[in-house]
Amino acid sequence: MIHKHPELQTFNDIFIAGIEGRRFDVVIKDGRFSSITEAEPHQVESNLAGTDLWLSPGIIDLHTHLAWTDFDHSDQLKRDANQIEIMQAQAFEATLRTGVTTARDAGGILPSTVQHLVQQYQHPLRVQTSSDMIGAADARGLKHLEQRMAEIFATGAGWIKIMATGGLGAPTEKVVDPIFSEEEFSFIVRNAHAHDKKVLVHTWGGVTIDWSIQAGVESIEHGMFLTEDQAGRLANSRVAFVPTTSIYRIAADPKGVLALNPIICDRAARAAECHSKAIHYAKREGVRIGFGTDYATPALHGYNLQELDTLIDYGLTRREAWQAATKSAADILGSGNELGQIAEGFIADAVVFKVDPYEAHNAEALRSNIIAVITGAKEAELI
Ligand SMILES: [Zn+2]
Structure with missing residues (x-):
């Protein structure tokens, strides 16, 4: 549930919370977002209903x-x-x-x-x-x-x-x-x-x-x-x-x-x-x-x-x-240059939802639809 400091993690065809209708391929390397690119349309079609995921910043x-x-x-x-x-x-x-x-x-x-x-x-x-x-x-x-x-x-x-x-x-x-x-x-x-x-x-x-x-x-x-x-x-x-x-x-x-x-x-x-x-x-x-x-x-x-x-x-x-x-x-x-956004180079603090967080009715709907929480830093980097 909590993914700590992913060395390498890839999400294909994922939505980014707040960006409507576009899917992305997101790569996290060494705890940071290393690449975020819009997904190819052919990949999108192969996606099964009910398996969509959304990524928001932590x-x-x-x-x-x-x-x-x-x-x-x-x-x-x-x-x-x-x-x-x-x-x-x-x-x-x-x-x-x-x-x-x-x-x-x-x-x-x-x-x-x-x-x-x-x-x-x-x-x-x-x-x-x-x-x-x-x-x-x-x-x-x-x-x-x-x-x-x-x-x-x-x-x-x-x-x-x-x-x-x-x-x-x-x-x-x-x-x-x-x-x-x-x-x-x-x-x-x-x-x-x-x-x-x-x-x-x-x-x-x-x-x-x-x-x-x-x-x-x-x-x-x-x-x-x-x-x-x-x-x-x-x-x-x-x-x-x-x-x-x-x-x-x-x-x-x-x-x-x-x-x-x-x-x-x-x-x-x-x-x-x-x-x-x-x-x-x-x-x-x-x-x-x-x-x-x-x-x-x-x-x-x-x-x-x-x-x-x-x-x-x-x-x-x-x-x-x-x-x-x-x-x-x-x-x-004072951390706006590395936290708070899904953006290349930023620390990969993020939440993966199985519903669109911008559509969820309330906090309970958000909370119960969290698939994973990703923290970019290692424990050692936080102390
Ligand atoms: Zn207080």
Whole structure:
């Protein structure tokens, strides 16, 4: 099911997701697409009905929490270390199996943990990390922040994650209040960039979206209270928007897999309602939208493609949603020259479907029609 680093693999007469009516011969050599040519028509006729295959680029989830095992961190602390490790390895496996070949972890996992899990359990998920998040406990001035960030840099993380506002834990009337002063916020971004680290910002909305645009962060996350005016400025900046829409719908359902208390469900419902408006503004203004799930528990890892359904429900076309999960996501990671496309020379991270993924009705139809997931890199190349 998971083909790791094919030395040589050939697909004849295969469709490439998003390219209608044309078949291709695709050759993968040494983990990269070495040749992609349109198939000869005579080969096409010999194809039996029901044996058609479609190839999509490996999906890129820009917002996961692979180290977390429980919705409440206090529940994770009750587990023993070995159990946590096994659950984390299962998260890697479930994520890969659903076609996500690259993940950006939005806080909680250290590069050393990724290395250990990839090596020990042989799940070649490509993970970019942000180690510990910078949040409310760090709003203690520039000196403290400098020290705190030095610790994060030392872990080898490529990203700095700023918790700029509250989230589901915050009362509605306070949720967009900034956690940091503007001076602290801009210092964090400046200092991260000075150390060649990228920055992702958790913000539900309000002034911290403006600060993010001004400071030139790489992406804002969630952003359900994004205004029309902010969407316009976001589009003009290089800042990407990773809305993580599906998690709020899931959290809003008291009978859903998260089964949260009614107060949290209400907050999530309000967030979900605003999200569809934010997506509408973002799409209209031409904001660069990236696919991210914010999935963090065993009930959610492996169901990442649900985010496509929600993005489409909120107004993206299927093509736009797939773009957000492949090419745009690769660009946001700074890997657009080798990930996110079925193209010659690119890393052969790919998903093989037995249905046209652009025609599949929903995430479940996609998930159950995956034939294989291909990862271009060897484990050793990921650690
Ligand atoms: Zn998150």
